[in-house]
Structure formats: structure tokens, C-alpha cells
Amino acid sequence: LELKLIAFAGLVGLPNAGKSTLISRVSGAKPKIANYPFTTLHPNLGVVYQGYESLVLADIPGIIEGAHVGEGMGLEFLRHIERNKLLVFIVDASGFEHPDLLNIFKMLRDELLSYDSTLLNKPYFVLLNKLDLVQSDEQQEKIDELTSYLDEQEIEYIEISAIESRNLQAFKEKLFTYYEK
Numbered sequence: 174l175e176l177k178l179i180a181f182a183g184l185v186g187l188p189n190a191g192k193s194t195l196i197s198r199v200s201g202a203k204p205k206i207a208n209y210p211f212t213t214l215h216p217n218l219g220v221v222y223q224g225y226e227s228l229v230l231a232d233i234p235g236i237i238e239g240a241h242v243g244e245g246m247g248l249e250f251l252r253h254i255e256r257n258k259l260l261v262f263i264v265d266a267s268g269f270e271h272p273d274l275l276n277i278f279k280m281l282r283d284e285l286l287s288y289d290s291t292l293l294n295k296p297y298f299v300l301l302n303k304l305d306l307v308q309s310d311e312q313q314e315k316i317d318e319l320t321s322y323l324d325e326q327e328i329e330y331i332e333i334s335a336i337e338s339r340n341l342q343a344f345k346e347k348l349f350t351y352y353e354k
Contacts, residue, residue, distance in 0.1 A: 180218055180231035182348055183257030185281060188235030189270060190263040191302040193217065195335040196232040199345055223349045230348070231257055236284055254285065259351045260297035266316050266332065267306035274301075274319040296351055299323060299330040300344065305337045 184192040200219025217232040233254055254260065262281055264274050271277050278299065285292040301320070307313060316332075323330045331347060333340040 179216060179256040180229040181257065181352060182228065182259040182261055183216075183231040183233050183254055184261050184263055185233055185236060185254060185285070186263035186302075187265065187271065187277060187281070190235070190265045191335045192232045192235070192263055195263065195300070195302065195333075195341075195344075196230055198335050198338055199341055200230055221345060221348060223345055226349060226352070228348060228352050233257075236281060254292060255289065258295065259348070260285075260292070260295055261348075262297060262299045263302050264299060264319065265303050266301040266312070266319075267303040268312050268315050269306065272312075272315060274315045275322050278319060278322075296354075297328075298347060298351075299328060301330060301332045302335055304332055304339060305334040 184195065186192055196217055196219045200221045216234065219230050219232070220227050221230050236254075262278060264278055264281075265271065266274065268274060282293065301316060307316065320330060320332075329347070331340055331343050333344055335341065
């Protein structure tokens, strides 16, 4: 017997992209939050409320390049991504650990495609997180490069700062827009 659905939406991103901070800010979840890779070893679930409606959001452990062949936390965590109806890609917009934001997004998407080519048939959108840490023109140029690509591909995105709770209401509204569909 295999569980086919763990949450309505799953947060997908590299380690330290801010997934655990985000779920702690929009739900009652209390995941372990620390500034080192693979703090999240098991999916954390949180219930997000909007008025009288609620949905379950999953914080999926970080995905790294090569996860589809077992690198990092590997296949076990890619399987958790299958168990969500909506995918939310989170990219660390500060670029401190990984400055090429466009390549990070493409790598995350490619890892999912390499694992299961049907995963990107699910609806998804992108969050650019950690805007509170963007301080240079170079960082802003990388954000602009990613957002231009997303616009060209007609992929929806929201710029947020989970730590400052910036644009989290817009994120919740976007989640519930997909939930109502």
C-alpha cells in the first residue's frame, strides 16, 4: 500500500532556499530551521488557512543536482514530490550560495523531469525568496534574468521574503486560487 497524496502543495527547492521558514510563517508547522543543508530530513506538513478554507502544504527536503540518480537525499524525497497536486518551486533570490538563479530553477525542473517526466504536468509556480537579503545590483540583475525567463515561458511567480513575511498573503492567495480550480 502506497500513500499517493500527502499535501495539496509541495515546496520544492535547494537546501537552504527557505522552505521551512516559509511553511512556519504561513501555517502552524514548527519545522527545524537552521542555516545548514538538509536540516529537513522528512517532509513537514502545515495547514494553511484563508478565511474558512484550508489546505495542506508540504515542506519537501532539499533537492540537489543528481537527486534523480540518488545524490543528496535522492530518490526517496523525489517520491514525496509526486504526492502533491501543486508544486511550488522556491529559489533563493539572494544568490549567496548559488548566484545563477536561472540555472538553479532549470536544474530543479530538470531533476524532476529526469525522475518522472510527468511531474511537470502538474500545475506549478515559482517563489523568489529571501528578497530581504538582496543588496547589490548584481543580485538584482540575476533576479531580473530569472523573472524575464519566467515571463517568456508564462510561468507565474511571486517575489517574497518569508523571514519578513513580505508578500506571504499574495502567496496564500495564489495557493487558494489553484485549490479552487
